[in-house]
Amino acid sequence: MMRRALCARPGCQGQTAAWLTYDYAGQRVWLDDAPSDAAGDQWSLCAGHAGRLRVPQGWTRVDRRVARPSRFEPPEALVS
Numbered sequence: 001m002m003r004r005a006l007c008a009r010p011g012c013q014g015q016t017a018a019w020l021t022y023d024y025a026g027q028r029v030w031l032d033d034a035p036s037d038a039a040g041d042q043w044s045l046c047a048g049h050a051g052r053l054r055v056p057q058g059w060t061r062v063d064r065r066v067a068r069p070s071r072f073e074p075p076e077a078l079v080s
């Protein structure tokens, strides 16, 4: 398994904050805090790219991260 410290997106030098796993057969994408043992293509993503992730039409995006980055979301007090 390849472990990378930087975001895999071209041109991005962000620190890896999440791991992306593609299941082409099941048309699912997982986001994890750490590389999983699941078979499939895994990519490292920074917090920004993980948060903006879009999956192909018909695919399912499953966010399994426990500690989700909160600095890209407004504090709850401002949401109401």
Ligand SMILES: [Zn+2]
Binding pocket: 007, 008, 009, 012, 013, 014, 045, 046, 047, 048, 049
């Ligand atoms: Zn990035």
